[in-house]
Structure formats: C-alpha cells, structure tokens
Amino acid sequence: MATQLDTTEDEYGIKSEYGHYIGGEWIQGDSGKTIDLINPANGKVLTKIQAGNAKDIERAVSAAKDAFPKWSQSSANERQDILIEIARRLKERHSHYATLETLNNGKPMRESMYFDMPQAIGQFELFAGAAFGLHGKTHDYADAIGIVHREPLGVCAQIIPWNVPMLMMACKIAPALASGNTVVLKPAETVCLSVIEFFMEMADLLPPGVINVVTGYGQDVGEALVTHPDVVKVAFTGSVATARRIIQYASANIIPQTMELGGKSAHIICEDADIDAAVESATMSTVLNKGEVCLAGSRLFLHQSIEEEFLEKFKTALEGIRQGDPLDMATQLGAQASKMQMDKVESYLSLATEEGAHVLTGGTRSDNADLASGHFIKPTVFTNVKNSMRIAREEIFGPVTSVITWSDEDEMMKQANDTSYGLAGGVWTANLNRAHRISRGLETGTVWVNRYYNMQANMPVGGYKQSGFGREFSHEVLNHYTQTKSVVINLQEGRVGMFDQ
Template sequence: MSTNLKAIESNYGIRDEYGHLIGGEWVGGASGKTIALLNPATGETLARIQAGNAADVGRAVAAAKAAFPAWSQSSAAERQDLLYEIARRLKARLEEYAVLETLNNGKPIRESLYFDLPNAIGQFELFAGAAYGLHGQTLDFPDAIGIVHREPLGVCAQIIPWNVPLLMMACKIAPALAAGNTVVLKPAETVCLSVLEFFVEMADILPPGVVNVVTGYGADVGEALVTHPDVRKVAFTGSVATARRVIQYASANIVPQTLELGGKSAHIICADADIDAAVESATMSTVLNKGEVCLAGSRLFLHEAIEEEFLEKFRDALGNIRQGDPLDPATQLGAQASTMQMEKIESYLALAIEEGATVFAGGARSADAGLAKGHFVQPTIFTKVANDMRIAQEEIFGPVTTVQSWRDEDEMMARANDTSFGLAGGVWTRDLARAHRIARKLETGTVWINRYYNLKPNMPLGGYKQSGFGREFSHEVLNHYTQTKSVIVNLDEGKLGMFDQ
C-alpha cells in the first residue's frame, strides 16, 4: 500500500473544517470556535472541528428526541438493513478509513487495517442480526397471561475515547440503533477524523436526527449532554477520573449508565508456559496501539523458574520492533496520540526510576532523529517492580510493561488482584486445572488463556471494580439499551368478590 497525506486528502476529500451533525445536517457551532486535529507523528494539522457548547448539545438532543418516535417504531428489517449497509460501506472503503484512523491517532496502518476496521465492521454485522432478537417473554398463569415487552430507552448520550475511535463508535451506536434508540455522540476532541468522515458518508442512509454528533471539549459538551433532561441513557468509555464526573452528572436525572474504564491487567506466565508464544503475546500487549489500550496486560507476572529466559527473549523481541512512520506497512509501533499523552507517559518513565524500578529495556523517547517531530516512545520494560508502586497500580497507557516475579500461586494471585482495576487478564500454562483455577480467581471481566488479546465475536467485555460496569461487544449490551414493561391480561371474568358492596 502506498499512501501519503496529500494523496488521501485529494482522493478522500478530508475537509478543512467539520461541523456538528445535527438533525441530518452539518452545522457550525454556536461558539464559532474550532479545535485542530493533529497528526501525532508529524505535528501537522489535518483539519479543524467545532468547539461545541451547551447550545449545540441542546439542538442535538432536541433532534434526537424528535426522531425517536418514528425510529423506535421502525421494523427489525429496517434497522437490520441500515446496519448491514453501514458494514458494507465500511468494507468498500476499508483502506481509506484505516488511513484516516492512522493519520489522526498515530497507530500503525497495519493495526488500522487488520484490527480496528475489521472489528468495527464486525460490530455492525453482529448487531444487524440482533434487531430480530429483541423479543420479550410471556408467563402463563391459570387466571392471566403476563407479557414482558422490551422497549428502547430514548435518547442515548454516548462519549467515546481517542485510542480506537472507529471501533468505540461502532460498539456504541450499533446496539443503540438495533434496539430502536436515537443517539447524540461526543467523540474525543483530539482524535475523531475517521469518525467524522464515517458520518459524512453515512448521512444519506441515517434518518435525520437518529444519530447526531457534537464535537468539543468534555467540560463544554460532556456535562451539558449527560445532564440534559431529555437524555435517557449514558454510555461512556474513558478514564476513571472522568467517569466519576459522568456518574455525578447522570445522577441529576437518575440516568442509567454503562461505563468501560481503565485497566491494569495481570498477564501471568507459569513455569510450564510455551515461552516463545507467551513472549509474543507480551510483546503484542506492550506495543499494540502504542500501549494505548485499556485491556493491555501491562503487569507481567513471571514465574521465577522461567523469568530469566523470558526476559531475555522479551527484550530481544521489543528491540526488534520496527518503530517509524505509522503509514508505512512495515511499522509495528507508531506515535502516541497526543502531546498530553506523551507527557503523561514520560512522567511515568521518570517516576519509575524514583520508585526504585529498573529499566530493563527502553525507558525514554525514541532516539531516532527522524522521529523527533512526533510523539514516539521506546517500548519499555521495568523490572524489580513492587506491586504497591504507582507504575504497578496506575494506568500509564503507553508501550510500558512492569514485571513482577512469583513462586507461590496463592501469593501471586493476591498481588494480581490487589488493584482497583479489573478489566482483563491473561494466563499461560499447559495445566488445564491451573488455567481454570487462575481464571476463576482473577477479579476481572475477561481472561485469555494461552493467547492474549484473543478477542472473539459476541463475547461480553467489561470490568470489575473501578474498570466500570455493564458489558459491551455482545448481545448482552442490548439489556442496557432497552427497558422492560410488564403487561398482565386478566382471563377471569366477573368480580373478585373481596370488595363487593
């Protein structure tokens, strides 16, 4: 694949400026202010978006509310056809969407092509079929029939992050639309080019107001959106700190929420593991999407019997990772998504030394002079890490893995679970009983055995503890986008006789 920024701008038509999508139309923001979308690998400005505010949110929610009666009464066939058509269009221009994702986020094009886009397409395909599965139930009684209806909630506020924007958009709007809801979506203000171009293409098939998009800073858009009295459900993916505010905002109108938050997942390597395969998984967990993945197995627990061999192979593997231009198909590690994220990672690299950890590999910005304009970090391994260190407890969200050794399984499990997070985890062993035992003990929403990031369709994904609540990426999420209504039909004729006067 040969691509460059000017060719994509010319062939795909990246706009100089994007408006809000409200009621089926692209409109300017009430504030008149804009925000630059940057290429983190070069510092170039790609486009500008609206700096939205409460007035923009009000218009978007009104449009979603107006569209809800008709959309909620649409047939399963209509909703299925829409979601399949979205998937078809994504497939038809997969390479172009992948380039947009890479340009704005800094992830390697190989990941956009083979991970982000296929999984985003998969969400629309998965929930297209789900439109027919939203049935209630009946309960039979001698004197009555009980009917349980499942109904859409109404206007859903959805807030997505910057690390995998197309996939996050897909996993939010696909189930919401399948269930008959309408949406106001707030993408991240730093990375949303692919999402906006998605809606440019899909605007002609989306009924006006069914999906609305308002861009801007969280403080200006997020609070106004979540506290709006006509919003009936909130879905948020992002940091714990922001989630706390979202929960407080949603409490104003007693609005149900699903929250998918941070992680600090344990990746456990037992003495009998397939070392080479486990090293590959640890490498992938470190560098996939530059480590900007909430599921990352960033706490590596190595059994002391294989620790030395594993670490040498792990360091060699990371040393051979090809870091460079994210649009180069050979690149395996791209640029961190923003200046803010780069500075956060650098602060943790310094903190690790202060806390007494040892730099086993990496530990700094890239030394390649050709990458100096971008946000490039060396893939990093820290050893001699204590579980109470901040680098072992806090989400760094970069290509950084901390290592702890272990001998006793029970003691190791206590450390693995000694975290405020519980999103994912992994275990490597050839012992079937041990694999199941550890998987059951891990206080986390997903456990991968003998292959990390082994994501499969329709498997629920969500967290324990401060990693959030609710499940996405599976039909289970439809429970979060519908509510039930009980209808009881009396079959007995005449009076009860208890209150006969």
C-alpha cells in the same frame, strides 16, 4: 463567525473543516470556535472541528428526541438492512478509514487495517441480526396472561475515547441503532477524524436525527449532554476520573449508565508456559496501539524459574520492534496520540526509576532523528517491580510493561487481584486445572488463556471494580439499551369479591 464551512479536501480526502452533524445536517457550532486535529507522527494540523457548547447539545438532543418516535417503531428488517449496509460500505473503503485512523491517532497502519477496522465492521454485522432478537416473553397463569414487552429507551448520550475511535463508535451506536434508540455522540476532541468521515458517508442511510454528532471539549459539552432532561441513558468509555464526573451528572435525572474504564491487567506466565508464544503475546500487549489500550496486560507476573530465558527473549523482541512512520505498513509501533499523552508516559518513565524499578529496555523517547517531530516512545519494560509501586497500580496508557516475579501461586493471585481495576487478564499454562483455577480466581471481566487479546465475536467485555460496569461487544449490551414493560391480561371474569358492599 463564519457562515459557511470550508470543505476543501487534501490528498487523503480530508476536508479543511468539519461541522457538527445534527438533524441530518452538517452545521457550524454556536461558538464559531474550532479545534485542530493533529497528526501525532509529525505535529501537523490535519483539519479543524467544531468546539461545541451547550446550545449545540440542546439542538442535537432536540433532533434525537424528535426522531425517536418514528425510529423506535421502525421494523427490525429496516434496522438490520441499515446495519448491514454500513458494514458493506466500511468494507468497501476499509483502507480509507484505516488511513484516517492512523493519520489522526498515530497507530501503525497495519493495526488500523487488520485490527481496528475488522473489529469495527464486525460490530455492525453482529448487531444487524440482533434487531430480530429483541423480543419479549409471556407467562401463563391460570387466571391471567403476563406479557413482557422489550422497548428502546429513547435518546442515548454516548461519549467515546481517542485510542480506538472507529471501534468505540461502532460498539456504541450499533446496539443503540439495533434496539431502536436515537443517539447524541460526543467523540474525543483530539482524535475523531475517522468517526466524522464515517458519518459523512453514512448520512444518507439514517433518518435525520437518529444519530447526531457534537464535537468539543468535555467541560463544554459533557455536563450539558448528560444532564439534559431528555437524555435517558449514557454510555461512556474513558478514564475513571472523567467517569466520576459523568456519574454525578447522570444522577441529576437518575438515568442508567454503562461505564468501560481503565485497567491494570495481570498477564500471568506460569513455569510450564509456551515461552516463545507468551513472549509474542507480552510484546503485543506492550506495543499494540502504542500501549494505549485499556485491556493491556501491563503487569506481567512472571514465574521465577523461567525469568532469565523469558526476559532475554522479551528484550530481544521489543528491541526488534520497528518504530517509524505509522503509514508505513512495515511499522509496528507508532506515535502516542497526543503530546499530552506522551508527556504523561514520560513522567511515569521517570517515576519508575525513582521507585527503584530497573529498565530492561527502552525507558525514553525515541532517539531516531527522523521521528523527532512526533510523539514517539520506545517500547519499555521495567523489572524489579513491586505491586505497591505507582507504575504497577496506575494506568500509564503507553508502551510500558512492568514485570513482577513470583513463585507461589496463592501469593501471586493476591497481588494480581490487589488493584482497583478489573478489566482483563491473561494466563499462560499447559495445565488445564490451573488455567481454570486462575481464570476463576482473577477478579476481572475478561481472561485470555494462552493468547492475550484473543478477541472473539459476541464475547462480553466489561469491568470489575473501578474498571466500570455494564458489558459491551456482545448481545448482552442490548439489555442496557432496552427496558421491559409488564402487561397482565386478566382471564377471570366477574368481580374479585373482596370489596363487595
């Protein structure tokens, strides 16, 4: 096993190898094994990370536990200052982190610059002020005063996915830090370069052990982290299949969880919609982050009366999407984040035609010779889709949209809600009553009216059904990182008198 990390840097400032971040130090993993981080646009190795194991988790949890007593008693002022400084540093090196996100994930630079990074920065700004909002309350009684204290939980396990790593990291650690908890973070082993670089720059701001980062495969570190007796809460974003295992692990010590899982969201286009604007939203929903977005409106419910015009414009829009080098600011569609993900999407492309769906556009890997070494899929739309088909029921996580036509609103709503998921949804209509009626009727955590992906600060995000439980991206999440303690101060002097002898 090597005794020292190779920290040679390339043209992007990327080191040859990264360690775990535990107790304020960058250390090599116990196993001595590493994992390659790949650039999905060309298949080249970017760097190496540690392949963690249970011993690494033990060390990280111990560091977080040791740091908790002092950090939990830190002032709101101190925590606010740290979160504000994190946001300031992110803004200062905005393009640097966006570049790392693009290199490792394959998303277009324009998305990393104008979506991922502003949203991540916004989470630290949002929760900076929240440090002062964690107050308790009092209850006045004739014979007593009731005091409700709000306290941090302790050591929190946080497991984040590979699709938007900087944003997922920010929405997890910002509220945890603001509320006085300590953290062991497990990022995705395929895409985490930007997150690790983030902690390298922010390490001087945080007391040792407050945040710890352990990289590695889920099967090697996930169970050890979530079942550790000193971990008191787990926050997870990822697949339903993995969530089931994590929920089982969490049951060992009966600890609370927040789960933000998959989606198969209904994007509903009514006959009175602004067609051009709706086409733009449908295009964005298809290609944003290569479709690797749990909130994507991947089931497009299109009113029959506007079907021909809408699909013609939708096809034209998608066929005009510029797919290419993700680092090129002109690129609108990048590479799927890994070969595994590309293979999964391709399997659904084949399945769709077997199920009887028709290809409106796309349906294959990119045929651009310059992109042959990367994981590029053409933006794809299927028509003649029934809600019972697997492509309409299972999360594909690629640039794929399935069109389901409708004419009767009641029947359409039944189909829209006939899914095991309930994360997001959208509706396009000029009718205010209908907008409210459909929004109320959709069994989903977020509904966007007349603009999909209309993300606004401090709006809760979370799921119904198998899309998970708990809410993030808003101050509501602070309830998941704190607990209450009731203290009753007696004001009535003397004995009660019921048990006199």
